[in-house]
Amino acid sequence: NAGVTQTPKFQVLKTGQSMTLQCAQDMNHEYMSWYRQDPGMGLRLIHYSVGAGITDQGEVPNGYNVSRSTTEDFPLRLLSAAPSQTSVYFCASRLEGGGHTDTQYFGPGTRLTVL
Amino acid sequence: AQTVTQSQPEMSVQEAETVTLSCTYDTSESDYYLFWYKQPPSRQMILVIRQEAYKQQNATENRFSVNFQKAAKSFSLKISDSQLGDAAMYFCAYSYTPLVFGKGTRLSVIA
Numbered sequence: 616n617a618g619v620t621q622t623p624k625f626q627v628l629k630t631g632q633s634m635t636l637q638c639a640q641d642m643n644h645e646y647m648s649w650y651r652q653d654p655g656m657g658l659r660l661i662h663y664s665v666g667a668g669i670t671d672q673g674e675v676p677n678g679y680n681v682s683r684s685t686t687e688d689f690p691l692r693l694l695s696a697a698p699s700q701t702s703v704y705f706c707a708s709r710l711e712g713g714g715h716t717d718t719q720y721f722g723p724g725t726r727l728t729v730l
Numbered sequence: 731a732q733t734v735t736q737s738q739p740e741m742s743v744q745e746a747e748t749v750t751l752s753c754t755y756d757t758s759e760s761d762y763y764l765f766w767y768k769q770p771p772s773r774q775m776i777l778v779i780r781q782e783a784y785k786q787q788n789a790t791e792n793r794f795s796v797n798f799q800k801a802a803k804s805f806s807l808k809i810s811d812s813q814l815g816d817a818a819m820y821f822c823a824y825s826y827t828p829l830v831f832g833k834g835t836r837l838s839v840i841a
Binding site for chain 2: 648650655656657658659660663673703705707718719720721723724
């Protein structure tokens with residue numbers, strides 16, 4: 616198993632550009648989520664999904680869109696990048712969608728810089 | 731809303747000594763999980779240990795153990811025989827749905 620994979624590892628955007636951060640898992644996990652990590656702020660939840668076709672907002676959803684058309688993939692879209700979105704982005708997954716018993720597994724992260 | 735508080739932004743420990751990282755949380759739930767994650771400079775999030783709230787016994791993983799006080803909503807991590815490779819950011823996390831993280835404690839290990 617590759618686990619949770621994220622692409623790209625690094626990205627530089629200009630203000631106003633759009634892009635999609637890719638996340639995939641091959642563990643047949645129901646639950647997937649996106650976090651952003653900023654210095655001194657820990658990891659903050661952007662969006663999450665408890666199964667294909669179901670998504671919900673987290674703590675900091677503004678400026679980001681997600682969709683979950685398959686169990687394996689959970690892309691994060693930045694519609695119009697802003698400097699405030701400069702951060703490290705982590706995708707994570709766990710087996711069960713609605714439960715809380717499982718360990719969450721993380722991808723390696725994407726470092727995004729918006730100029 | 732559930733919150734997780736790590737009151738020690740930075741800590742340091744001598745190699746081979748023991749250090750305890752603090753974590754408190756707020757919840758109205760009775761059944762949940764708690765986790766400690768380690769983030770070394772490589773940025774990868776690595777699970778260190780997890781605790782099930784309905785279990786009274788404290789979890790242990792080799793040199794890592796927790797002191798779980800459910801009534802006090804406290805979940806501290808003890809690292810014994812500290813090694814240079816333990817230097818990292820450590821995050822406490824509470825899991826109901828979704829996973830909620832504290833802001834982290836940066837641990838330095840002094841040779």
